[in-house]
Amino acid sequence: MTVARIADLAGVSAPTVSKVINGHAGVAVDTRRRIEDLIREHGYQRADRTPPASIIEVVFQALDSPWALDIIRGVEQVARGHDLAVALTEMQGHLTPGRGWSDQVLGRRPVGVIAVSAELTRRQLAHLSTAGIPLVVLDPSGEPQHQTPSVGAMNWNGGLTATRHLLSLGHRRIAMINGPDRYLCCRARLDGYRAAMDAAGVPVAPELLRTAPLYVEGGRAAAAELLDLPDPPTAVFTGNDLQAIGVYTAARDARMRVPEDLSVVGFDDLTFVQWSHPPLTTIRQPLTDMGATAAQLVMTLASGAYPDHTRIELPTALVERHSTAAPRQAGKPARVSRGQPAGG
Amino acid sequence: MTVARIADLAGVSAPTVSKVINGHAGVAVDTRRRIEDLIREHGYQRADRTPPASIIEVVFQALDSPWALDIIRGVEQVARGHDLAVALTEMQGHLTPGRGWSDQVLGRRPVGVIAVSAELTRRQLAHLSTAGIPLVVLDPSGEPQHQTPSVGAMNWNGGLTATRHLLSLGHRRIAMINGPDRYLCCRARLDGYRAAMDAAGVPVAPELLRTAPLYVEGGRAAAAELLDLPDPPTAVFTGNDLQAIGVYTAARDARMRVPEDLSVVGFDDLTFVQWSHPPLTTIRQPLTDMGATAAQLVMTLASGAYPDHTRIELPTALVERHSTAAPRQAGKPARVSRGQPAGG
DNA sequence: CTGAAAGCGCTTACAG
DNA sequence: CTGAAAGCGCTTACAG
Numbered sequence: 001m002t003v004a005r006i007a008d009l010a011g012v013s014a015p016t017v018s019k020v021i022n023g024h025a026g027v028a029v030d031t032r033r034r035i036e037d038l039i040r041e042h043g044y045q046r047a048d049r050t051p052p053a054s055i056i057e058v059v060f061q062a063l064d065s066p067w068a069l070d071i072i073r074g075v076e077q078v079a080r081g082h083d084l085a086v087a088l089t090e091m092q093g094h095l096t097p098g099r100g101w102s103d104q105v106l107g108r109r110p111v112g113v114i115a116v117s118a119e120l121t122r123r124q125l126a127h128l129s130t131a132g133i134p135l136v137v138l139d140p141s142g143e144p145q146h147q148t149p150s151v152g153a154m155n156w157n158g159g160l161t162a163t164r165h166l167l168s169l170g171h172r173r174i175a176m177i178n179g180p181d182r183y184l185c186c187r188a189r190l191d192g193y194r195a196a197m198d199a200a201g202v203p204v205a206p207e208l209l210r211t212a213p214l215y216v217e218g219g220r221a222a223a224a225e226l227l228d229l230p231d232p233p234t235a236v237f238t239g240n241d242l243q244a245i246g247v248y249t250a251a252r253d254a255r256m257r258v259p260e261d262l263s264v265v266g267f268d269d270l271t272f273v274q275w276s277h278p279p280l281t282t283i284r285q286p287l288t289d290m291g292a293t294a295a296q297l298v299m300t301l302a303s304g305a306y307p308d309h310t311r312i313e314l315p316t317a318l319v320e321r322h323s324t325a326a327p328r329q330a331g332k333p334a335r336v337s338r339g340q341p342a343g344g
Numbered sequence: 345m346t347v348a349r350i351a352d353l354a355g356v357s358a359p360t361v362s363k364v365i366n367g368h369a370g371v372a373v374d375t376r377r378r379i380e381d382l383i384r385e386h387g388y389q390r391a392d393r394t395p396p397a398s399i400i401e402v403v404f405q406a407l408d409s410p411w412a413l414d415i416i417r418g419v420e421q422v423a424r425g426h427d428l429a430v431a432l433t434e435m436q437g438h439l440t441p442g443r444g445w446s447d448q449v450l451g452r453r454p455v456g457v458i459a460v461s462a463e464l465t466r467r468q469l470a471h472l473s474t475a476g477i478p479l480v481v482l483d484p485s486g487e488p489q490h491q492t493p494s495v496g497a498m499n500w501n502g503g504l505t506a507t508r509h510l511l512s513l514g515h516r517r518i519a520m521i522n523g524p525d526r527y528l529c530c531r532a533r534l535d536g537y538r539a540a541m542d543a544a545g546v547p548v549a550p551e552l553l554r555t556a557p558l559y560v561e562g563g564r565a566a567a568a569e570l571l572d573l574p575d576p577p578t579a580v581f582t583g584n585d586l587q588a589i590g591v592y593t594a595a596r597d598a599r600m601r602v603p604e605d606l607s608v609v610g611f612d613d614l615t616f617v618q619w620s621h622p623p624l625t626t627i628r629q630p631l632t633d634m635g636a637t638a639a640q641l642v643m644t645l646a647s648g649a650y651p652d653h654t655r656i657e658l659p660t661a662l663v664e665r666h667s668t669a670a671p672r673q674a675g676k677p678a679r680v681s682r683g684q685p686a687g688g
Numbered sequence: 689c690t691g692a693a694a695g696c697g698c699t700t701a702c703a704g
Numbered sequence: 705c706t707g708a709a710a711g712c713g714c715t716t717a718c719a720g
Contacts, residue, residue: 053397053399053451053452053453054448054451054452055399055429055431055452057429063413063416063417063420064417066410066413066615066616068413069407069410069412069413069416072407072413072432073407073408076407076432076433076434080433080434080436083444083448085399085401085431085432085433085448085452086431086432086433087399087429087430087431087432088416088420088429088430088431088432089420089424089429089430090420090424092424100427104398104427104429107397107398108397108398108399108429109397216619245619248619271410272410272616272619272620275560275589275592275616275620275621276616276619276620276621277619277620277621277622278621
């Protein structure tokens, strides 16, 4: 669509169309309206305006965990296949991007946007939608937003599997240190934990349920409190791997050994936890796949096609390493679950 | 500045200038260079083009290490201050971006480009330069390119400090597992190692010098060979932290304890190495600062100002943790350098 | 209020 | 390898 073509359709000359487009005076109301209608209908774009920039925009709450890089890698793999770059912005820990955010994004003209654990305001959603920029939410943090496509992991199943694993080793006093309640994924993991405990007929002691920031220090502080209890837990399931590493620290401070004195199960399976001491048993979340899936969904939406599914959940799985063992029985030495020597 | 004006100054026609700007063939080398110089000098901008998109472009060889995220975080901090996003591309391990890369970047119109451990072709440099897009090289991998501003770390000093630390503990048979020779930063670390050894009057045994990919498996394989030597080293200094983790694995496989039987010093200080077992003694490289500094340099160049320095080196520092100790003397038990119990 | 004409900045196709 | 000519998409200045 060019100015000349619109002019033809409207039965006027190019300069007249030009005036309408640029909001200049000197066009009859009727003529103006007719031209505006045609433009809306045919979707005029200035020829010399650059087309959508070849980027996929990804918004993170924070870029402070290897967690983010795993997701980025997945997005990048798909983006690369379409000759697209991945544009990153960070919200400094906020759940919702700031005021100017959507203007900045529109200015960049990305092919689409992936919001990681973020919640957009209704206004921000509207901005993207009128600009024709598709949005996908990754690991949705709160209420699924009206019609927004999303990609997540099977968090409830992960919580169930982790807890069952600990129960099967003989644990009964199993604590859970979880992330903040406002994250849906954390809620789901807790519910999975409860479901496993209920199914095994083991009551959940309220003092064994803690909430802490999803970082090492959060896990350490919560675990320190737990281990200080009159009847401390024999096992801890955490909201993510960083918290699990914090539990290690707290255990060491309390002169307890993992897994002999305390079993620990994390969540995520960040690359480095296989090198921690002991190697961490955790629930694997396919972060790179999740990033790739979200990017694919964005590309599908951008192409105008309607995707088969707008809510995708990828599977989680237990990765058994060496941080879990049967609970130490009074007077008996601990039986380690796998063949790893203490102090390896 | 218009195409016609540049053409006048260069004493050529507009179409010729147009070809240079768009990177088309069919212009004599001399003519091209003359036009490029004029464009650089006068700062041409296409009249009908939208202004630069609000992004800083960062090209990585690979996005497969937390190393990358530390740099990204620094770039993002500065970018955020200017309401800019960080656009990421990855070269799948190649040293030089592919053919279409500069066209893609020009299409994105970033405020500037940061190339991490990458080498651009002369053609790619010219493309960016004629488009008026400033370039900064981070952690330059090879020959410093003509006039390209760069940001790095004091790698030579780091190598010196690491080796001195091991020498001061009493080690003499100190191996170095280094990254590929083609990286300048690796060369500098090796030279620092040599300098420390020479200064201490300790000859460098050629069989203790190894080159391996900068990943865990590279470090493991090289260390396995070293430990299999008739006269194995008592200490290993590695090209990066991932290799150091690989050395841990090889030591475990050879039933040797770190640091009692083998001291290890890494390079980078990735966040997680404090949680490895034992916590890794390493040379800290200020990756986030380096990213931020590179971004600042890009912003300065983009503003048209001439920066004070176009070659910036940030300091490295020894971070002592628990992976080094005095060498075990024949018949004597090892003396651990810090108060960490074995098997903590 | 409208549009023919001129002009702008750029690119393309092609003759030399 | 170079540039005159034609053309594209758009806007401006102005005659009617």
